[in-house]
Amino acid sequence: MKSTETMKAIQQGQHIAVMRTDDAASFLDIANTIIDKGLNIIEVTLTTPNAIDIIAELSKRDDALIGAGTVLDSVSARTAILNGAQFIVSPSFDKETAKIANLYAVPYIPGCMTVKEMVESLRYGCEVLKLFPATQFSPKSIKDLKGHYHKLKLYLQVGLVKITKKNG
Numbered sequence: 001m002k003s004t005e006t007m008k009a010i011q012q013g014q015h016i017a018v019m020r021t022d023d024a025a026s027f028l029d030i031a032n033t034i035i036d037k038g039l040n041i042i043e044v045t046l047t048t049p050n051a052i053d054i055i056a057e058l059s060k061r062d063d064a065l066i067g068a069g070t071v072l073d074s075v076s077a078r079t080a081i082l083n084g085a086q087f088i089v090s091p092s093f094d095k096e097t098a099k100i101a102n103l104y105a106v107p108y109i110p111g112c113m114t115v116k117e118m119v120e121s122l123r124y125g126c127e128v129l130k131l132f133p134a135t136q137f138s139p140k141s142i143k144d145l146k147g148h149y150h151k152l153k154l155y156l157q158v159g160l161v162k163i164t165k166k167n168g
Contacts, residue, residue: 003105006086007127009065010041010107011153018043018069024050028057035064043069043089046076052083059084074100081106091132093117098124118149128153 010016017039021027031042031054040063044054047070058066067087068080074096077088081104088101093110101108102125111132112118121129131137131154146152 003107003127006065007107010087010128015039016041016043016067018045020045020048022049024048024054027054031058032061035061040064041067043067043087044085045069046071046080052079055080055085056083059086071097073097077101077108078104089130091130093121093124093126095120095124098126101125115145118145118152122149122152130154 017031017034019027019030019042021030027044027048031044035042035058042058042064044051044058044066046052046068048054051068055066055068058064065086066084067089068077068085069089071077071080071088071090072092073094077097077100080088081100085106087107087109088097089109089111090097091111093112098108098110098121107128108126109128109130110117110121110126111130112121113132113136118129129152131142142154145154
């Protein structure tokens with residue numbers, strides 16, 4: 001799937017399940033269940049144990065769009081992409097990660113907090129920016145940003161659930 005097709009699928013889906021678990025087996029069980037129920041865009045945070053293996057396994061499904069999150073550098077981005085990640089999400093902007101994503105035609109959604117970061121991200125081909133940390137932005141500040149940057153597409157991560165197994 002090309003970058004533009006991936007971004008179109010993300011925009012049409014409107015929701016990305018961002019999950020963290022303490023182990024790969026739990027993650028895979030939960031992810032497969034929610035994909036089967038129709039929430040088929042999953043961001044696997046690289047802070048999850050065996051995240052690359054999870055990406056590789058979930059990427060085998062034809063009915064899901066799997067991305068890598070909490071990507072901090074270009075090496076991690078490339079590893080995730082080579083294992084099937086169809087989009088990359090970072091808490092900050094990194095030029096080298098943008099270059100790798102562009103090379104492989106994979107959307108890169110970097111976290112940005114300042115206008116300078118946003119403009120630099122756009123210059124490096126990022127089509128969608130993650131406002132991070134989201135709590136720093138009000139509806140008015142988002143409206144003001146969109147007023148100056150008409151084509152700016154923003155991604156807000158409004159909730160993250162860490163799922164753990166209960167004993168017993």
